[in-house]
Amino acid sequence: MKIGELSKATGTNIETIRYYERIGLLPAxxxxxxxxxxxxxDHRSRLSFVRHSRELGFTIEEIRSLLDLSxxxxxxxxxxxxxxxxxxxxxxxxxxxxSALRDELTRIxxxxxxxxxxxxxxxxxxxxxGQCGGAH
Amino acid sequence: MKIGELSKATGTNIETIRYYERIGLLPAxxxxxxxxxxxxxDHRSRLSFVRHSRELGFTIEEIRSLLDLSxxxxxxxxxxxxxxxxxxxxxxxxxxxxSALRDELTRIxxxxxxxxxxxxxxxxxxxxxGQCGGAH
DNA sequence: CTTGACCCTGTAGTTGCTACAGGATGCATA
DNA sequence: TATGCATCCTGTAGCAACTACAGGGTCAAG
Numbered sequence: 001m002k003i004g005e006l007s008k009a010t011g012t013n014i015e016t017i018r019y020y021e022r023i024g025l026l027p028a029x030x031x032x033x034x035x036x037x038x039x040x041x042d043h044r045s046r047l048s049f050v051r052h053s054r055e056l057g058f059t060i061e062e063i064r065s066l067l068d069l070s071x072x073x074x075x076x077x078x079x080x081x082x083x084x085x086x087x088x089x090x091x092x093x094x095x096x097x098x099s100a101l102r103d104e105l106t107r108i109x110x111x112x113x114x115x116x117x118x119x120x121x122x123x124x125x126x127x128x129x130g131q132c133g134g135a136h
Numbered sequence: 137m138k139i140g141e142l143s144k145a146t147g148t149n150i151e152t153i154r155y156y157e158r159i160g161l162l163p164a165x166x167x168x169x170x171x172x173x174x175x176x177x178d179h180r181s182r183l184s185f186v187r188h189s190r191e192l193g194f195t196i197e198e199i200r201s202l203l204d205l206s207x208x209x210x211x212x213x214x215x216x217x218x219x220x221x222x223x224x225x226x227x228x229x230x231x232x233x234x235s236a237l238r239d240e241l242t243r244i245x246x247x248x249x250x251x252x253x254x255x256x257x258x259x260x261x262x263x264x265x266g267q268c269g270g271a272h
Numbered sequence: 273c274t275t276g277a278c279c280c281t282g283t284a285g286t287t288g289c290t291a292c293a294g295g296a297t298g299c300a301t302a
Numbered sequence: 303t304a305t306g307c308a309t310c311c312t313g314t315a316g317c318a319a320c321t322a323c324a325g326g327g328t329c330a331a332g
């Protein structure tokens with residue numbers, strides 16, 4: 001399949017596919033006589049793996065490690081679990097951080113009575129950290 | 137105060153302060169004979185405003201608008217409230233997205249029995265989108 | 273008078289893409 | 303046969319919001 005077809009099949013931007021090849025995340029495929037990239041099913045599943053991992057928020061480097069493991073089925077699986085667990089912890093930390101932030105913002109917005117900016121509670125709150133709940 | 141003092145006073149990296157000046161978020165301060173930047177209390181509070189807003193996740197462009205409002209106390213405050221409300225919505229959306237992601241990751245990790253990568257459930261799940269809850 | 277901490281400018285790197293510019297190819301239609 | 307038009311190619315530059323040098327100047331203490 002050509003790059004446009006792979007793009008549609010996996011929901012990945014064409015430029016992104018070429019980018020993944022450039023950084024060595026996807027192997028360079030064979031070329032047609034016209035120098036067009038020609039992909040097979042292996043490329044497709046590898047790209048799906050990458051996209052799915054990206055959707056789950058793994059970084060490119062993490063995905064590189066995960067792909068490496070998947071390319072060496074004899075290796076120990078613990079590393080994959082470790083990467084995923086660490087990532088899960090980071091996601092949980094991020095959720096906690098954003099929740100604190102949401103509480104903060106909720107406190108700030110909605111206090112506007114529509115007056116002049118001079119009396120604006122929103123702007124006042126942004127300038128004065130002392131009004132915060134201490135979450136950050 | 138010199139840039140290093142401002143840096144410590146606001147918890148902002150020196151390079152970041154110079155960056156903010158370069159992009160026009162902070163006004164260029166006066167210079168000493170030795171060409172050192174010399175800041176006053178106004179710079180300090182403006183930088184605090186910027187840092188606090190950044191901690192709350194506002195983009196540089198949003199902060200530019202908020203600063204603009206704060207520089208023109210006669211303007212209507214509604215714009216500030218609108219920016220903050222929109223941002224709050226985005227934060228809430230992000231939390232929802234990350235929560236779905238956390239559920240997904242929770243399902244994936246911890247299924248590893250420590251065997252070979254060939255049988256790894258983590259890697260398997262990443263390759264097979266069909267195992268997902270459909271959240272993404 | 274030298275050592276070390278600080279400051280300066282300017283440029284390049286980071287992450288994960290995305291968007292061209294400028295050109296070649298493939299296929300269908302007039 | 304000509305001519306569109308979609309698709310492909312390479313290479314480079316841009317995005318956000320910093321961060322990290324390189325290569326130099328300044329200043330206060332010992």
